[in-house]
Every structure is written in structure tokens, then in C-alpha cells.
Amino acid sequence: MTLTATAPTRPARTAKPQRRRGVLSYWRFYLALSPFYLLFVVFGLYPVASTILLAFQKWDGLGPRKMVGLQNFGFLIQDSTFWLSLWNTVVLFVMSTAPTLVIAMTLAVMLHSAVRFKGIYRIAYFIPNITSLVAAAIFFAAVFSTNFGLINAGLRSLGLPTEDWLRQPWGIKIAISTMIVWQWAGYNTIIYLAGLQAIPTEQYEAAKVDGAGPFRTFFSITLPQLRPVVLFTVIMSTIGGLQTFTEPQVMVGNNGGTGQSGMTVVMYFYNQAFFNNDYGYAGAIALSIFMLVLLFTAINWKLLGGRGRQ
């Protein structure tokens, strides 16, 4: 405002000061945006940049940091626990994501044609998703517990042999995946349902006229139309799945349980950083998680043709 008042007294130099005045008069906008960017630099950018640097250093958290080049990555490649945790993460991701999305799609298609109680179903399906991971993990550990768990009680009442679910490498994975399916199937159902509701009905009518059955209709009309929504759910599942931590950590503990078969990459990172104080190595693991997320996202994008017709 003050600049505006002084401007007419110096008409010869209007162009430049006017421009500067312009930028200054926007200060409110920059101030309004500043909290996010300040927080991001301090708590987002700096830690990540620092982790990348850390991955090339050796540091126990107390002594001096030492540059070691690619040494951490050299260890990583030879570290069987790292590969095991990577394998576990991918297996868990597949074991949980595939059933989650198939169940979600089935439920969504059924719910789409159902008329009554749609609202109630949506709430019932959604509620597992807002439950705390810790509480749910404790619950599923109880259900899968060996002597008194509900699963074994069910098996016993059917006269079937019971299992040491949480003490068997594959049992641990089944318990963890079951929990992930429970938490996410409903969420994805709701997302697919919203996608289904956005598909114009004329196409279905045309398909009906052409004599297409329900399966034919689903695979030639519904699924292609849902492509962007499916891509969204696959990418979200990938990002979440590759960062699995709470479920196994609560269910079988920091070491990943029997044969470390519940040890995920993020758990391994957590152990190396906050138990072994091997910060450089943890940095290398963190970086590998990031690369993994990028890689999987790129693969999904390619497979499902994210650029496609959208």
C-alpha cells in the first residue's frame, strides 16, 4: 500500500519497482503456504536427504560418521536376513493383496446390483479399516493362537487336526495376510463400488441387447472401465504392502517369529537402526525400500496401462 502511494512521484522508474512491489504484495500468500514447506524441509526433505547420505556411511549414532562408499550395499547384497525379509514382504504382499482385491471386486459388483441396505453394508465393510492396527493385530494373534484360538477351536469341532499357526513359518504369513485382507477388503469394495456407479448404464443395456452374459459383461465392459480405479487400489496396496510393519511386529515380535518368517523389510530396518544402532546400514535398507516402492509402482503402472485412455 505504501509503495502504491509513492509510485506516482517517480514516474520515470515505474516498470521495475512495480514488478518488485508485485512480489512483495503477495507476502500473505507465501505466509499462508509457509507452514507446510517449513515443516517439509525440516521433517521431510532433510531426513530423507540425510538418509541417502547415511546409506554411504558407517555410524553407530555416537562416534564420528565415516564415508564407506558402497560398502553398506555390498553387505546388503550378501545379507541373507535382508533377502529373507524382502522375500517375506513380497510373499505377504501377494498373499494379502490378491485376495483383498478379488474379494473387494466381487463384493462391489454384488453390492452394486443390490438395492437394499447399501448404506449399512458400506459402513460395515468400512469399519475394519479405521480400527487400530495394533488392536487388530492383537485380535488376530488371539484368534490364531495355538491352544485356545478360535481357528483351532473351529478345526477341532470339525474333527480336523489343529495347527501351531503363529509358530509355523507359513502359519505366521497366513495369520498376517488374513488380518490385512480383513482390514482392506472393505475399503477397496467401497472404492470399486464408487467406480461402478460412475459407469454409464447405456453400455450395459447395449451388452444385454447383444446377448452378453454376466461374466462377458464384467470382463468386456466393467473391468476396462474400472481400470483407473483398479490402478489406484493396486498402487495404494503396493505402497502399503511393501511397508508392512505393525501387523507382524505386534503379532510375532521384533525378530519376526519362528524362522524370522514374519520379518519384513521395514522391521529389519527398524531392528538395524534402533536395536543394533547400525545407522548407515539401516539407511541402505531404507533406500532399498524406497527403490522397491518405486519399482513396483512403475511395474503396476505399466501392467495396468496407467497412461491408457485416461
Added chain:
Amino acid sequence: MHALLAIAGVLCLFPFYWTLVMATNTTSDIYRFPPKFTFGSQFDDNVHAVLRNVAFFQSMGNTAIVAVSTTALVLFFDSLAAFTFAKFRFPGRNALFVVLLATMLLPAQLGAVPQFQTMAAFGWVGSLKALIIPAAANAFGIFWLRQYFQNSIHDELVEAATLDGCGFLGIYRHVALPSARPALAFLGIFTFVGSWNDYFWPLIVLTNPDHLTLQVALSSLNRSHGVDYSMVMTGALMAMIPLIVVFTVFARQFIKGATEGAIRG
């Protein structure tokens, strides 16, 4: 078909029912074969057992402080930034927005170690500030609200308010905020639930056993008393109640908001 939909619904809700069953019986009732499927009368005893083993109400208080202040700050900072992006032009706007979008690609765990060092340098390790301040504004909320502001507030309205002598903050308060109620409600619940359930970062940064959040306290309850499922499940139930209340009150709005993001995104 209706039967399948109903079975799926029952399966979704069953854990809540079973949690209630476990929380109202003794562990030995649960351990019987066949297990007891009905509510018992042990809830009081189980609650007392929880309170003996962890500072439950203190943890819940801590969690409430974190969740409420994070939500309030996120709503304020995100809406202010989103409104600015949506309705005003200024040098560098597009570049700043691209940076904002790019930040969403960074996984949180990637920076956990240096972030812990930063907290140590600030003297915030073990303090609730370490949970609230870094979460006080986020790219997702700004991005999401910006979409909303762009569609729901007409430029003419902003111009009219300016002509009426409204300043930037005035327009924000009298035009932007009232029109964004549903979007703010969704972001608020989303942030509250996320903050309430957060586990990874609190587990790392809350080193003092007296200052735990509910999730960390709950996991320690599970770790040290893993056998007494009735007691542990009672704790889990008590930790879930506030969320279930919040969710049932706002369920429709929340689900609507959650799907809009996916369909538009």
C-alpha cells in the same frame, strides 16, 4: 447374493463382537472348548487389570492431545494453503504446487533415523511435540482441499468479498471455510483416525514409558501379558471405543470423502 453380502458384513464386524466377548469373560472361559460365545460379567475385572498394567488413561490422554492438536493444526494449515493455491495467482505458484505433489511420493520410514536425530537435537525425544509438530501440515490434505476449493468457490464470490473490503484472512474465514465444511470434516476425521492409530513413529520416538500413546501402550500390554487375552482384548476395546464413536457419527460423510479422492485421483 444377499447371503454373501451379509456373510461378508458379519465377517467384517465379527472381530468387534469377539473382542467384546473376550473382554467380558475370563481368559479361562475363552480357553474352554468349545469356547464361550456369549458376553460374560468379567468386564469390570478386566478393565481393572488393564489399569493395573498400563497407565491407560494417561496414554489415552496423550493420544487425545496428539490426535486433537494434529487435527486442528492440519485443518488450519492445510485449508489456508489449499485456499491460497486454489483461488489466488502469485509468482511461483505452479512450481510450489509441483513440489507439494512430489513430496507425497516419499515414504515416511525412509527418514526415520535422521528424524530421530533431529528430535534429539530439538530435545523433543519422548515428548508429544515430536508427534504433533511434524504432522501439523501435509501435502495430501492441501492437495485434496485445493480440488474442493477450486470446484466449490466461484471466483466471483472472492471478488465480491474483496470489493466489500474483505482482506485475505477475511475471505478465508467468511467465504472459504464455511463452503468447505464437508471436505474439512473428511480431512478432520481422516487425520484424527490416522493420528490415533499411528504406531511406527510413536514407537520410535516415545522413549519414556510414562508418555506412551495408546497404541504403543497396547502393544506393550500384549508383549508382557500375552497370555491373558481377556485383559489384553479389553485394552484393545477401550482403545477402539473413541474411534468407533467418531466413525459412526460421521460414517457417511467419511466414506463419501474417501471414495471421492479415489475416483477423482
